[in-house]
Structures are given as C-alpha cells and as structure tokens.
Amino acid sequence: MFAVYLPVFIMLGVATLVAVGMFTATSLAGPKNMTAEKAIPYESGSETTGANHIRMSIKFYLTAILFVVFDIEAVFLYPWAAMFRSLGWVGFVEMLLFIVILGVTLIYAWKKGALEWES
C-alpha cells in the first residue's frame, strides 16, 4: 500500500527541499543595500494619489447572478437537446417549465433595475 506512493513522497520531499533551499540560498547569498527609493511601495511606478479604498459600484455581483441563470439553463439544455426525441412531450413540457421559471427570474431582475448599468 505504502510502497505504491513512495515515489510521490520522494517527489514531494525533493520539491519541498528545492523550494526551501532556493529561498534560503537567495536570502543568504543575495546582496542587500536598501535605499530610500527602494523602500517605497511602487519602486518604478508613480506615486499614489488619494485614498486607496475608493467606493465603486460592483456590478460583478449582478453579472454573476445573471450569468448563473443562463449558464445553468445552457447546462441543462444541451443534454436535453441531445435526448429530445426519446424524451418526447413529457421532456418538452418539463423543459418549458424550467425555462419559464428562469424567465420569471429574468423579468424580476429586469423590472428591479438590475440591467440598468448607468445609475
């Protein structure tokens, strides 16, 4: 049981050694001359102006929710389409119900103003 995984553990050990070794070696061998210029947050960029925590409207959330609505719909539609003939009318009505439910959520989101990007 254990013998099967032995190469994996050896690999794991070597990988850890290499990673730890490299960090230790560079921090020991590398030259360190810290200057005032080097200590600033963006060494070769421009100075930040204003507060870094600005308020902005996050539409990611709405986009993500709406994406889920359509993405899940697509996930179910593909296998249904592949099996369309054998599922027959029962399958058609079931899928219709599913789409109607998702449609209601879309109408709800629309009327609630979730698709108004400007405000």
Added chain:
Amino acid sequence: MMELLPVASLLMLVSAGLAIMLLDVFTKGRAELPFVTTIALLAAAAISAAALFAPAPTDVPAFITDYLSVDKYGLFFDVVIALGAALASLLAGGYLREHGLERGEYYVLILFSALGAMVMARAVDLLTLFVGLETLSLGVYSLVGYRRTSARATEAAVKYFLLGSFASAIFLFGAALIYGATGHTGFRSIGEVIAAGHAPVMLVLLGLAMLVAGLGFKVSAVPFHMWTPDAYEGAPTSTTAFMSVVVKSAAFAVFLRLLAVGFGDELSRGAGGWPALLTILAAVTMVYGNLAAVAQSSVKRMLAYSSIAHAGYLLLGLAAVGTKPAEATSAVLYYLAAYTVSNALVLGALIWSGSHGKEATSYADLAGLGRRHPAVGAAFLVGVLSLMGFPPTAGFFGKWYVFSAAVQADMVGMTILAVLSSAVGAFYYLKVLVYLYMKSPEEGAPVAVPMKSSYVVFALVLAAYFVMKMGLTPARYLDAALAAASGLIG
C-alpha cells in the same frame, strides 16, 4: 397531471412564490403581499390537511416516491410548516411596515424557504434532503440579514451563514460516508444494507455521527448552538418566528425520518448507536438552554435560549424513538406542532408591543404593558404559559407526551432531568409575566406602545386559537400525529 396531486402543496408554494415575484415588480410594491402569501400558505396547509384525513394515494409514480415520500408523515409536516410560515408572514406584514422595512422579496423568500422545509420533511433520499436543506437555509440566511443597514443584523447573518455552511459541509461529508459504506442514498436502501450487515460498521457510525452533527446545528442542539442567540436577536422578529418554528420543524422532521428509516436497524439504534448519542445531546441541550436563558435581559435572547431548551426536550423524544417508535414519534410530532403555535404567539406578542421603529426587546420594555394593554398581555400570557408547559395549553400536552414516551422507553433518569430543567424554565417565563403585570416603567424610560396592525392581530388570534384548541382537545391532534407516525414506522 393527476399523478402530481400528492405533491400539490409543494407546487402551490413554487407557483405562489413566482407569482409574488411578478406581482411585486409589476405593482411596484403596492400589492398586499403579506395577504397573498398567507392565503397561498394557508391553502397549501388546507390541501395537506385534507389529504391527511383522506385515504393514502395509490400508484404514485416512482419518479416522485423515489425522492419525496407522499406518506402522512410528510403531510403532517406540510401542515405544521405551512401554518408556521403563514404566521410568520402575517407577523412580517405588521412588523416590516411598522419599522419601514417592507420589501416584496421578504415574502418570496418565506415561500421558497417554506418549500425547502417541506421538501426536507418529505425527502427519502440524502440528495433530495440536501437540496431541500439548502433551499431552506439560503432563504433563511437572507431573511436574517434582511435589515441590511444594521450592523447587528449583518453580523447575525454572516455568523449564521458561515456556521451554517460549515454544518452543511459536515452533513454532506456524513452523507458521502454513508453512501460509501452502503452504496445507496435512499433512506430505505441504506437501512436494508445496514440491517443485512453488508456495511462497514465504523464507517456507518462515523457517517451517522456527522449527519447528527449537521442536523444538530439546524435544530440548535448544544454544542452546535453558538449561532442561535445572535441570529435570533439580530434578525427581524418575524424572521425569528420563522426560524424558530419552520426551520426547527423541518430539521426535526428529517432527523426523525432519517433515523427511523435509514438507521432503524438493531446496530444503529442499539446501545452504542444514535439513542445514546441523542440522550447525551438532549441532556446538555436542555440543561444549558434553560440555565443560559435565566441570565438574559433581552426577551428575544431569552426566547433563543428557550428554543435551545425545547430542542433538548425534542431530542429526548427522538432518543426514545429507538425503543418506543410509535409513542415517541407521535409525541415529537405533537410537540413540534404545539411549539410552532406557542412560539409564534409569544414572538407575535413581542412584535405587537413595538411601534414606529421602536421595538420592545428587553424585559424592562414590557414593564406594565399587560395592565395598560390587556389584549397584548393576554397574548403573552397564553403563549408563555404554553411554552412553560402549563395546563390546559398545547405546551403542557406536548411535554406530557414526550416525557411519558421517554419514561416508557426506560429513560426515567433523563425524564427527571427534563422535568427539573423545565422547572428552571418556569422562572424565566414567569419573569415575563411579572414584568407585564407587576412592574411599572421606570422614570424616563421609553413606554412601549403596541402597533396597530390587523395582520399581527389575526396571526395572534390564529396562534392563540390553536394553542388553546390543542390544549383543550389534545386527543384529536394526537390522533393526527399517530396517523402521521404510522406512515413513517408502518
């Protein structure tokens, strides 16, 4: 179409939820949503109540029965859950408007959460159960954090959400272990494989312990109760009512079905199985709940701890199911129905006591309220006496049936502990009545003014009716509970 009749109550809630979403956006919030929601929920309760007294449906297609049972046990919980949700939405109709929180999605969330609760109570498969559990939980997380601008409500919601997801994960892990051990997700098949001795014992017991931990969180059993006081206190009071009655009923419904059907074999319910585990949980839950409730100064927080204590009595009943299935199951069902109406009544009275954005939450807020407003006092009186277990109210018979089932199951020591700890409970319940009738507000303290809301009054009348009716004619309700229990045990 006729084959969908046994799940009509579930379909009712889905279509009502979707209809209310559209109604809300197209009328721009002018529709009387609490009214529509309550009608839909009461209709679902009526459908299931009618089916409860009708002969069981025959030849239900397997695509339903493989996942959702259509037995009387499920129907009984349909009625309890729909009634509890209806009371919560009526209370919300008064509470949200009075405190400027009225938005349509509250009722949609109530309907979909109640749907999840009903699916849980009917689930006969671990996966269906999990889908129901998450439908319920996600709705309730948002209901708890409904007052978005309040830091307290947000804290409550985040706490509940994080711990709740963790509990769901533990539950799912347990379900995976059980599936690994037995190769089935259906409760009945799991039970058959375990009874036949084909499943590794350690794996089954470990999985069972994880399932119990996950569900123990939902019923707020000690030591999985940490979220309860904060969530109950930070949530809008109508949500507190919903959580304490609907979430609790659904969790106990599935707890009982899972243990009785999936783990009804000799090994699981023997000396080292779940009855012993549940007995320990019951003992610490009721003692801790009652002692912690004594120390509270907020009535809402006291009710949170009292709900923990009641979970303890119910767990005692659950532990007795191992030896006395019929008596203990029907006692637990009766207790849940009684607790639903009693707790909704007390929280409703608490909602009634506040108005214009000022809520009554502490004992001091209630000082002298019973003398100034006798109707509010009466609502508190009936509800609190029932929670305390005072005859002739629903709560008395609930405790009576559960404790006598425990005695019949040879758990005399535990029953004595339960009676003693409920005597401690009398202390903090009576404290409410002392403040209502014997104290006066202190100089300069705000004086509670009850709100004027016909929704709240209707909810209280409905709840008080059932509290008294179940107390005066308990036999009828116990018969219904027995019929429901026979659906489970066979």
